[in-house]
Amino acid sequence: MNIxxxxxxxxxxxxxxxxxxxxxxxxxxxxxxxxxxxxxxxSDDRVEKGTTHxxxxxxxxxxxxxxxxxxxxxxxxxxDSGHGMIVGxxxxxxxxxxxxxxxxxxxxxxxxxxxxxxxxxxK
Numbered sequence: 001m002n003i004x005x006x007x008x009x010x011x012x013x014x015x016x017x018x019x020x021x022x023x024x025x026x027x028x029x030x031x032x033x034x035x036x037x038x039x040x041x042x043s044d045d046r047v048e049k050g051t052t053h054x055x056x057x058x059x060x061x062x063x064x065x066x067x068x069x070x071x072x073x074x075x076x077x078x079x080d081s082g083h084g085m086i087v088g089x090x091x092x093x094x095x096x097x098x099x100x101x102x103x104x105x106x107x108x109x110x111x112x113x114x115x116x117x118x119x120x121x122x123k
Contacts, residue, residue, distance in 0.1 A: 031094035031101050031109070036062040038091045038102075043074060044115075058112055060093045060102060064120050067093075069100035069112025 039059040046053050056071035085091060085105060092103040100112045 031096055033092040033094045033101075033103060034062050036060045036091050036093040036102075038085050038087055038089055039066055040087055041085070044070060057115070058100070058102060058110075060091060060100060061120055062093055062095070066118045066120055067095070067100045067114055068116035068118070069102070070115045071110065071112045 037060070039061050041059070042057045043054045044057045046055065054074040056074055058069045058071055060067050060069065085102075094101045095114075098114050100114050102110045102112065104110050
């Protein structure tokens with residue numbers, strides 16, 4: 001093997017290794033989901049620049065902590081703000097910094113902002 005073919009082989013192996021690493025990172029799970037329970041779904045009204053907006057609020061218990069996550073803005077003609085989830089049912093949820101991510105029944109992830117944390121059994 002001459003020097004040019006060795007360099008070409010080395011480049012090919014390096015590019016393949018980098019691509020394989022990138023695919024591994026892309027395919028890795030984004031969040032570590034835990035078993036939780038959907039405690040409640042409610043709404044929160046906020047006044048912004050003179051206009052009242054309603055947001056969905058999801059309460060999910062993971063272990064001994066209940067997380068309150070502010071979800072999407074609800075329209076006047078909002079359909080199912082629970083996206084098929086039923087209060088009291090088990091859910092898969094993950095905490096990512098200040099975000100509560102809940103896996104919906106259709107498998108999609110729903111990202112909410114944590115607005116409150118509360119120990120179960122307290123008010």
